[in-house]
Amino acid sequence: MFNKKEDLIQVRRHLHQIPELALQEQETASYLRQLIAQLPQDYLIVETVPKLPTAILVRVQGIKPKRTIGYRADMDALPVQESSSCQYGSQHAGVMHACGHDFHLTIALAVLAYFAQHQPVDNLVFFFQPAEESQSGAKIAYQEQAFTGAFQVDEFYALHVKDDLPVGKIGCRVGTLFAGTTEVNVDVCGVGGHAAAPQRARDVIVAAAQFVTQVQTIIARSIDPLASGVITFGKLNAGSIRNVIADHARLEGTIRGLDQAMIEQIKQRLQEIANGVANSFQVKVDVKFNQGGYLPVVNQVEITTSFIDYLQQNPQVSFVQTAPAMTGEDFGYLLSKIPGMMFWLGVQSPSGLHTAGFEPNEAALTVGVKTVIGWLKQRMEEK
Structure with a gap:
C-alpha cells in the first residue's frame, strides 16, 4: 500500500x-x-x-x-x-x-x-x-x-x-x-419609526454605517504601519422596507492579525468605537468576539x-x-x-x-x- x-x-x-x-x-x-x-x-x-x-x-x-x-x-x-x-x-x-x-x-x-x-x-x-x-x-x-x-x-x-x-x-x-482569526458579530438596536419622522426614531442603519466607517481607522491609525492586520465586515442586514426606519442591524465580520497581541489591540479599539457610536446615536451596540482555536x-x-x-x-x-x-x-x-x-x-x-x-x-x-x-x-x- x-x-x-x-x-x-x-x-x-x-x-x-x-x-x-x-x-x-x-x-x-x-x-x-x-x-x-x-x-x-x-x-x-x-x-x-x-x-x-x-x-x-x-x-x-x-x-x-x-x-x-x-x-x-x-x-x-x-x-x-x-x-x-x-x-x-x-x-x-x-x-x-x-x-x-x-x-x-x-x-x-x-x-x-x-x-x-x-x-x-x-x-x-x-x-x-x-x-x-x-x-x-x-x-x-x-x-x-x-x-x-x-x-x-x-x-x-x-x-x-x-x-x-x-x-x-x-x-x-x-x-x-x-494569521490568527476572530469572528466579530455586532448587533445595533435602536428605535424604529416612519421614514417621514426620523426625530422619533433611533436609526440603526445610520449608526451601523458610522460604525463601519470608523472601524476603518483602526488599521490605518492604531496599528503599526510595518505590521499587518485586517478587519472586514462582509455581511450587514437591516430593515424590511424603504419607508420604515429599522430598529435592528446585524453586522458580521472577521479580524485577522499576525500575532495575538495585535488581535487583542484590534478588539479593544473596535469595542471602544462601538461604545462611542452607541453614545453618539443613542442606540445599543453589542459586540461579540469568537476566536475559538484560530490563533x-x-x-x-x-x-x-x-x-x-x-x-x-x-x-x-x-x-x-x-x-x-x-x-x-x-x-x-x-x-x-x-x-x-x-x-x-x-x-x-x-x-x-x-x-x-x-x-x-x-x-x-x-x-x-x-x-x-x-x-x-x-x-x-x-x-
Whole structure:
C-alpha cells in the first residue's frame, strides 16, 4: 500500500469524492480506519477522542525514543459546490474538498504506512483531525486531553497545500506563517419609526454605517504601519422596507492579525468605537468576539530553522521563503501549546483555495510524502 504514485492518487480521489463538513466526517473516518487496519500493526496503537468521535489518533512505537513527534492532517471539507467536471468529483452535493484536506490526509496516511513498515527511532503520533474549517477540532482535542499519556506529543508538524506555489516547491518561514482569526458579530438596536419622522426614531442603519466607517481607522491609525492586520465586515442586514426606519442591524465580520497581541489591540479599539457610536446615536451596540482555536500559526524558531536547512540540502525539493498569509488555521492552537511547525506544499492549481474550481496537481502528493518522511527521519537523528 502507498508504494506507488498510483496508490496515492487512488486514495486521494476516493477521499475527494466523499467530502464532509466539520464534525460530520463519519464516512471519511470510516475509510481512514479501513486503510489504517490494513497496515502492519506491530508498532501501532489506534485511539479515538470520546467528544470528537470522527478523530483518529495513531501512535507508532519508536525503537529508542528520545521524543514523541506529532503529525496533524485535517479531514473536513467546505460548503462549496464543485465546478470541476473530473470523473472523481465530489459525490456530496454542495460539499467539496476545496482546501486540499484530501491531499493532507493522503500524505499523512502514506507517511504512517512507511513508518508502520519501517519502525521509527522516536515515537510518532498521527492526528487525523476533524473540524479544521470550523468548530476548531484542534482545540477540542487538546482540551479533551487527547495528547496526554501514551499520546503525549513533544512537538507537532503539519503541512498545507498552496495553490499558487509550483509543484516541487516547499514554502516555509520562521515565525508567523498564518494569521490568527476572530469572528466579530455586532448587533445595533435602536428605535424604529416612519421614514417621514426620523426625530422619533433611533436609526440603526445610520449608526451601523458610522460604525463601519470608523472601524476603518483602526488599521490605518492604531496599528503599526510595518505590521499587518485586517478587519472586514462582509455581511450587514437591516430593515424590511424603504419607508420604515429599522430598529435592528446585524453586522458580521472577521479580524485577522499576525500575532495575538495585535488581535487583542484590534478588539479593544473596535469595542471602544462601538461604545462611542452607541453614545453618539443613542442606540445599543453589542459586540461579540469568537476566536475559538484560530490563533496565529507561529513556527518555532529552532525547529523551523532545522527544517529549512534540511530542505536546502535536499536536491529533490526546492525551498522558497514565503510571506505570512492572512488565512486562518486552527493548527495555531496546537502550536500555542506544543512547539512545532507548519509548511506549504506547492500544488499549482489553476483556481485558488476555497474556490469551486480548486484542482491541485496530484504530482505534489509524492513530493509531500518524500518531504515529510525525509524530515521526520532527519529530526529523529537530531539530539
